[in-house]
């Protein structure tokens with residue numbers, strides 16, 4: 469094997485490399501002081517711990533939504549379903565109403581959950597740790613529901629994809 473290159477200072481090359489790793493996408497949403505807040509995260513990851521159940525994601529230090537969203541007593545986490553590509557773009561948009569025409573359920577705690585998702589969770593923030601230009605947020609899962617019939621949306625190479633069985 470030829471030697472590895474030093475890690476590129478080139479941001480585009482780094483994005484291309486990190487983008488080769490396929491992931492699901494989670495929408496993290498809640499109502500705070502009557503305002504619906506949300507963002508999507510492909511850094512979301514499950515199975516950090518099973519007992520207690522912990523999930524995580526990393527949030528950009530530059531996020532303007534997170535400082536407000538983190539004030540929610542419970543954050544709704546929806547693992548986006550295969551038909552959620554447009555909803556995902558909308559929930560990440562910097563302009564306009566992120567929740568326009570989305571089929572959202574509000575729990576009594578203020579967590580917002582998206583219909584058509586593969587998994588729904590209500591989470592509480594356990595910790596936030598600095599990680600370069602992001603912070604790693606550990607979330608404790610307090611309530612959850614799974615739709616085993618709904619396949620998750622997949623994010624890979626800056627494109628949305630659907631699962632296929634490898635032959």
Ligand SMILES: Cc1cc2nc3c(=O)[nH]c(=O)nc-3n(C[C@H](O)[C@H](O)[C@H](O)COP(=O)(O)O)c2cc1C
Pocket residue numbers: 493507508509510511512525526527528530531532533534556557559560561562623
């Ligand atoms: C597919 C996709 C994945 C994203 N993943 C992350 C992520 O893991 N962490 C993050 O902080 N922002 C992520 N974003 C960006 C946020 O969803 C959102 O666009 C950003 O937080 C908007 O800026 P604001 O927080 O200032 O409102 C992602 C956006 C897209 C479209």
